[in-house]
Structure formats: structure tokens, C-alpha cells
Amino acid sequence: MANTSPLQPGDEIELEITNIAHGGVSVARHDGRVVFVADAIPGERVRARVTEARKKSFARAVTLEVLEASPDRRPHVWPEAALERDPEERAGGAEFGHIALERQRALKAQVLAESLQRFAGVERDVTVEAAPGDDEANGLGWRSRVRLHVDPETGAVGPYAARSRTIVPVESLPLAVEGVNMIAPLDEPMHHLVSIDLIAPSADDPRMLITAEEDVARAGENDAVRELVGDREFLVRAGGFWQVHREAPEVLFTAVRDAVIALDEAGRVDAGAANLDLFGGAGLLAAAMAEAVGPALKVTTVEADPGATDDAAENLSELVGALAVTARVDRYLADLLAAPAAVRDRFRRSTVVLDPPRSGAGGAVSQQLGELAPANIIYVACDPVALARDTATLLGLGYELGPVRAFDLFPHTHHLEALAVFTRV
Template sequence: MAQTRRPRRGSRAGTRSGTPRPAPKPPAADGPLVTLDIERVAHGGVFVAHHEGRVVFVADAIPGERVVARVVDQSKDRFWRAETVEVLEASPDRRPHIWAEASVERPPERRAGGAEFGHIHTARQRTLKAEVLVDALARFGGVERDVVVEPVEAALAPGVDLDAGTGWRTRVRLHVGADGSVGPYAARSHTVIPVASVPLAVRALAELAPLADRFAGARAIDLVAPSVGDAALVVVDDDRMPRGPRPTIVERVGDRDFTLDRDGFWQVHRGAAATLTAAVHDLVDGDRFDPRAANHDLYGGVGLLAAAVGDRFGDTVRITSVEADARATEHAGANLADWVGARAVTGRVDRYLDELATSAGPADLARLADATVVLDPPRSGAGRAVVDRLAEVRPRQLVYVACDPVALARDVGLLRAHGYELEALRAFDLFPNTHHVEAVVRLRAIV
């Protein structure tokens, strides 16, 4: 075990992290009680019901159930938000919550957050996530497509209970309350909830978690379990950057090692990096791939997906990884050293593409038009500015890795308006017992 006192940075600059948001208000404990019939799932881990003609978004329910819910937010004219407090008619897909401190038996303001689907059987969780993705693609992307959310293969996730959806998190943040106690935040608030276990964590972190200890004056406790080496406990004191060298770790994917900062971005599920490597490897259309073209890995982090491309097509592949975090870019350069045509560039993706589009000569534009571009943007997606620039340089195919269905669907819609066609899609359950889902799609430029 390693224990140090230093802050944790956001996941990776320009990608998974963003501007800090104001602390959410705790749920109201005195709102009206309403009886609701739950109709369907909505994006964000909540479910849709109606009460006297008004939409109500309900937490901790399942479609087909009848529940009593407490309205906790009536601030919007068009909809309310509510928390289930009693299940009158349970779905056959309901199970005892995998985390006792998040159970519907507890008052909503005392439920641990971070496992909002933990009361639902795992197979049903995946169908609900598929419904959200199907709905988003239809509404925002203009695409009708069936979706199957695939579990992580057992061989890629040793130690993970795939049936229960537990034991998969290799990074855990525990917050510290005013009294020094540690725990997760309550759902949709910044109230620290003491807990007796962390069931989503890999075993090494579950054993390391200091759930009964006090950390007066600290802000948070970060637990990190790399695939190579020992797990670490990091006490986060403040937001100041540390002096001196930053600790690094090694993550192994197949036979390849990736070095990164211990507080840098890496996929959280034990099997996620290998799963996404295989998906990108498979979804790149080999008939359209030109190893000499100006291939790119945008939002490239420490080079995971660029390496997936390189491992498939050989050590002469030309590929540029673009990442806003300078430390991640430094690691990417070293991690991609096997490929003579690989390079890592530090820069915001939108600004990099602006410069690329305005400075490229005829030969450069031809190499870009023949290119394959992999992109793995933050939860907010690539957005219009990046999509417009990509469409301007018009790479032959795009492989888009997304962790938010609505952001993905919006960008698919933007790309379709620029003449790109969605050809292939795979979705993976990389966040069991939460509402999150990962998707990988391939789009091709229509000539």
C-alpha cells in the first residue's frame, strides 16, 4: 500500500473533466408523496411517470412498477423530480440492492450515490441501457437501429462478478465530511454517507478502503488499483499542484504496457481498456484503412486507442495522438514508441483541427481524406465545432468511442448532416449497476 498526501487532478484535461459545477442541493425531505406507475427509462438513471398530466422523473424504480415517491424538486414547470420511498407493485427484475446503503429502504437523502441501477437484475440493466441508446439515436441522430449492450468478457476482467455487476472499479473516490468521516456522496447531493463496504470496487480497493477511519482536514480519499503493481491510497488535501515528480503507474492491456500518471485518466472498469481496444481494432474497416494516410487518435490520452490501431496494422502505421493534457501526451509519446510513424501532440482538439484545416496543403488534404480518425471525447461529446472541422478535412472513416448516449447521438446527427453514414455500432456494459453505457460506432464518408 502506498499512502501520500497530495491532490488529485481531474481525469484528463479537455476530456473527462470540466469546469466544476456548483454543489447540488440535497433532496427535499418534505415534498408531497405521490403514487406513480413507472412507464419507461430515461437518460440519466431515472424513470418516467406521469402525475396529473405532468412528467415526473423518478429515481430507484423500474418500468412496470407502481411506487410511492416523494417529490423532491418542483422548480420546473414541465416536470418534477421524485425519489421512490415505497414499492407497491414490484417488477420481477427488482432485486435486493447490491449496496445496502443505497437501498430504497433508506431515506432518499441518506442513500449512497453511484449505484443507481443496483436494485435491478444485471440483464435488465443492459436492456434499459440499450433502450436509452436506441431512443437517443432516433431522437437526436435520426438513426433507427437495434442495440444490444454486451457484457465485458470474463477473460478480460479477472476477479469481476459479471452476474452481480460488482468488483470492477479500479478507481474509487471517497469524500470526507466535516467531521472527518469518509464515504460516497448521497445521490444527487454533496452529503457524505458513511458506508460499510464499496461493492463496486475491485477486491484490493475494497480491502484498502479506510471506511472506519477519520481524516480531519482532508478533502477526499482516492483509491487506485493499477493492473500492474500495488494498490494505493491517496489523501487529497487541497487543489494545489504538488511539487516534484508525480507518481506513475503501469496498466497492462494484453501484452502491452501503458505508463501514465497515477492521477491521470484511465478506464475505470478492470476490463474496459481491453474491451475498447478490441472494439476499435474490430470496427476499423481494413479495406478503407491506409497506413500512410494522416490517421489520428483525437482525445488520445496516453495512447490506448492509437495503439489498438497500430497493433492491428503494423509498426509502419502513421498516426497522430492529440491530447490536451501535456503529461498524458508525454506518456503517449513513450507508449507509442513502437510505431515509427506515431507521434503525440499536446493541444485542444478543436484548436488542433482549426490549424490543420487552415494550414494543410493539397498533399496534406489528400492524406487527410484517406485517413481513419479515432476519437474518444469527454462525456459532453465532440460537439459542433469539432464535427464541422472533421467534416471539412473529411477523413474516410471515423471510429467514435462515447460514454454518453445523448452526446453521441447529437454528434451522429451532425455528422450525418455533413454526409457521413453510421455503419456499425457496439455497446458495452462498462459501468454495471450505474446508468452509464459505452458505445463504439463507425461512420464513413459518403462519396
């Protein structure tokens, strides 16, 4: 019979790592209880310290020592996050930095496939595609935006420790692009500040956005910066949303464009319909839709942030049929569903692209989309579980899941980006 004595924070235990879980942690069992373990790799045996044991069914732990290493274990790409440091002093943001890139992608593909199967009942093998240049750079030098925090007592600057709010001073930012590293004040005390955002736009000078103790807004966050996607220029607020990986805007632009082209070749796209770009940001994916079907495209991009909507209006100004609307997506869709039937019917021929936040579109928005019944939905997701849950909703509303692609746009972390195409049956 298994020992059912509860684990306590601080306990040190040996564990056989058997699987990967969503969130960048591995899975083990101890006396019948699931233990989620940080800084390990499936197939390893480790000595770990329990950090949380609030429920009898599972606990959380962090690796202290690797007793039997995976062949995919590598020296951590960020010394300040390495196993040799005390877990409370390991920098966060590179939780897969001890794993070979190829294995990282395999683990991410596994999480996505298992999420689709568990939450949506869909069996789908997915390959996580590398972004251009990442293999050659060992997955380093890709972050064009980094947030650092300031210790209120010492003024020291650094990221948070993994899974905590402890600020860890660091000497390097290996995941960041050169422009970010050039301006990072890693060895300077920055008293009276709360945080520092470092951004390096692809077609503009790097800059810092500073939040002082007494401020709500970040200084410089509304400045316009220029980003290049292929030969297309986008204006974006410095503090607004833009993809973090230096290659991500072009990767996703191309993926959405190609998905629309494939739907168009199948006779499913109507350029003159009431096409939508939801959670549209600065208009990147609406522009991809236009490149796929031409300047006659009619598309409304919907975004809750007024600054981003202004940027989208500017970036899509060459498209006569483009409209940028400031609204919460759920409220915008609710208004459409309350409109006369003749208005709603225009959306049955439409293609909808959506790129929601990490929490996903959610059941409410997915339900609204099902009721609106567009011909096609192209869903860009940065969380596999959120995508899987929304997939289950859409499948139940009469949609069929088509191609699914995944992209490794966050090397050395557990995050990935995915694109799923849904068509109304």
C-alpha cells in the same frame, strides 16, 4: 380535466412508472406532468417524494416504497444505497443496483436506441455486451478507481449521496476491485483532507491519492503506474485518465482494433495517411489502431493534458510513425483546416479514432471533422445522447453510420460505453 395544481418538494405521490430516461431515472406522469423518478423500474407502481418542481412541465422524485414490484427488482447490491434508507442518505454511484443485470442492459440499450432515433433520426437496435467476468460476479468488483470525499466536520469518509453533495459514510465498496477495498479508509476519520482517490492498477500496487485542504493537486497524482492490456504494458499517471472498469481497456482496445480491421478489409484504411487519435489520453486506442494495421501505421494522438501526452509518447515509442501532441482537439483541428490544401488532402484518406469526454465531441469538433473529411471515423462514446447529437452532425456532413456496438462497462449504474463507425460516402 387534469389537475394543474403545482407539485411541491416534499409532496408524496403514487406513480405508475412507464419508461426509462437518460440519466438513470425512470419516467412517470402525475396530473399530466412528467415526473422523473429515481430508484424505480419501468412497470412498477411506487410511492415517491417530490424533490424538485421548479417547472410546470416536469418534476423530479425519489422512490420511498414499491407498491407493485417489477420481476426484475433485486435486493440492492449496496446496502448503503438501498430503498430502506432515507433518500438523503443513500450512497450515490449505483443507481441501477436494484435491477437485475440483464434488465439493466436492456434499459441501457433502449436509451441508446431512443437517443439515436430522437436526435439523429437513426433506427438501430443495439445489444449491450457484458464485460468478461461480470455475469459471474453479478456486476460487482469492477471499479479500479474510486473517489471518496471527507466530511470537513467529522472527518468521515464516503461517497456523495445520490444527486447531492452530502457525504455518506459506508462500510463497503461492492463495485470496487479487491485492491481498492484493501486500502479504503472507510472506518478511519481523515481530518484536514478534502478527498481521497483510491486506484488499483492492473500491474501495480494499489495506492491513495490524497487532496488536503490547502492543496490544489493530489499527492502522488503524477506517479507512473503500470497497466496491462492483454500482454501490452502501458505507463499511466496515477491521477491521469484510464478506464475505470478492470476489463474496459482490453474491451475497447479490441473493439477499436476489430473496427479498424473491418475497415481495412474493405479497402478503406491507409496506414500511411495522416491518421488521428483524438482525445487520445495515454495512447490506448492509437495502439489498437497499430495492432490492426501493423507497425507501419502513421498516427498522431492529440490530448490536452501534457502528462497524458508524455505517457502516450512513451507507450507508442515502438511505432516509428507515431507522434503525441499536447493540444486542445478543437484548436488542433482548426490549425489543420487553416493549412494549405495539399496538407488537408492527406486527411481525406485517414482514419480518425476519438474518445471524447462525457459531453461528447460537440458540434464544433464534429463540424471540423466533417470539413477535414477523413475516410473513416471511429467514435468511442460514454454518453448516448452526446453520441446521438454528434451522429446527427456527422450524417449531415456526408457520413454514413455503420456498425454500432455497446458495452456494459459500468454495471449497476446507468452509464454505458458505445462504439460507432462512420464512413465518408
